[in-house]
Amino acid sequence: xxxxxxxxxxxxxIDGEMAGGDMxxxxxxxxxxxxxxxxxxxxxxxxxxxxDYRSVEPAANLDxxxxxxxxxxxxxxxxxxxxxxxxxxxxxxxxAVLGGVVGAAHRQATSGETVxxxxxxxxxxxxxxxxxxxxxxxxxxxxxxx
Numbered sequence: 001x002x003x004x005x006x007x008x009x010x011x012x013x014i015d016g017e018m019a020g021g022d023m024x025x026x027x028x029x030x031x032x033x034x035x036x037x038x039x040x041x042x043x044x045x046x047x048x049x050x051x052d053y054r055s056v057e058p059a060a061n062l063d064x065x066x067x068x069x070x071x072x073x074x075x076x077x078x079x080x081x082x083x084x085x086x087x088x089x090x091x092x093x094x095x096a097v098l099g100g101v102v103g104a105a106h107r108q109a110t111s112g113e114t115v116x117x118x119x120x121x122x123x124x125x126x127x128x129x130x131x132x133x134x135x136x137x138x139x140x141x142x143x144x145x146x
Contacts, residue, residue: 001025001026003029003033003035003036006026006030006036007036007039009022010039010040011043013026013040014043014044
């Protein structure tokens, strides 16, 4: 047996859960391998400490406290949720603002005088600045023919 096999079988060896031949092979390996022998001693110590560890009694009313907590959590999940109300209010406000903007734009677009004034002011902005050279005169002549 090699160290890996022995270390895998140490728990069963210590608990006496191995067949006679396998138990003898592990014992022989432990006599000749200080690394595995140290691992066996540490595992025996750990098992002894776990056995000697005293259990703690739970509080007398622990089950009542747990059940009360479960009931409170269940009741909280069954209450109607109000998280969506601010979202609906926000959506309504956004719709109102959008409606106002669209209405104002529609009123402005149906007023021919206002639209013509905006077109003329846009055309003058294009003709006053000539970043491409010569384009402003073409745009000005197009706007004049309209």
